[in-house]
Amino acid sequence: MMEVLFSPHLVLTLMACAFVIHAAVDSPCDSQPCLNGGTCHPKSDSFHCVCPSPIFGPICNRVPCGDNAKCVVEKRGVVYDMPRNNNGCNQKFHQYCVCENGFEGDPYVNCTDINECNNQPCLNNGTCKNRDGSFKCMCPGAIWGPTCNRVPCGGNAKCVVEKKWGLEDRLINNDGCNQKTHQFCICENGFEGNPYVNCTAQ
Numbered sequence: 001m002m003e004v005l006f007s008p009h010l011v012l013t014l015m016a017c018a019f020v021i022h023a024a025v026d027s028p029c030d031s032q033p034c035l036n037g038g039t040c041h042p043k044s045d046s047f048h049c050v051c052p053s054p055i056f057g058p059i060c061n062r063v064p065c066g067d068n069a070k071c072v073v074e075k076r077g078v079v080y081d082m083p084r085n086n087n088g089c090n091q092k093f094h095q096y097c098v099c100e101n102g103f104e105g106d107p108y109v110n111c112t113d114i115n116e117c118n119n120q121p122c123l124n125n126g127t128c129k130n131r132d133g134s135f136k137c138m139c140p141g142a143i144w145g146p147t148c149n150r151v152p153c154g155g156n157a158k159c160v161v162e163k164k165w166g167l168e169d170r171l172i173n174n175d176g177c178n179q180k181t182h183q184f185c186i187c188e189n190g191f192e193g194n195p196y197v198n199c200t201a202q
């Protein structure tokens with residue numbers, strides 16, 4: 001019985017198994033600790049990550065953001081901007097890069113300006129001018145607002161908004177009837193005409 005247990009073949013098999021188990025347990029690179037395509041090199045009982053440029057950090061966890069991009073962190077569902085620095089965006093602490101507002105693209109490489117004018121954002125025949133990271137509407141006449149959305153009502157007209165129970169009057173003073181929030185002008189009761197120009201008695 002003992003001869004069977006310690007046959008040379010069995011001993012070699014056991015040694016091979018022991019080597020495999022030893023290698024599996026002891027290589028510090030087995031857990032693949034290097035992020036972002038970093039290469040892991042065992043170093044005594046620890047490891048060393050070689051990171052692809054421009055990524056750096058102990059586990060290749062620090063990633064610079066690209067042009068027109070910023071580093072942010074999410075805490076309890078709220079995204080916060082990280083202060084600008086040269087230490088990269090630290091993925092170990094769940095930081096990541098996003099394009100700045102008004103820019104699009106790969107935030108780790110390069111974000112470029114969005115041409116908002118392609119979507120014709122200016123109402124009421126406003127003229128759109130694209131700008132780096134934003135846009136501007138040039139509005140005709142007395143119309144104004146970021147998207148030429150504020151329109152003065154004409155004489156004997158008022159600004160209203162549609163609610164479930166019907167039309168509700170808006171107090172507009174001099175800031176115009178806000179089309180962005182679905183407000184519009186109508187003639188006062190007993191008047192008719194173009195509420196954006198002038199309404200006259202019926």
Ligand SMILES: [Ca+2]
Pocket residue numbers: 102113114115116130131132133134135
């Ligand atoms: Ca733009």
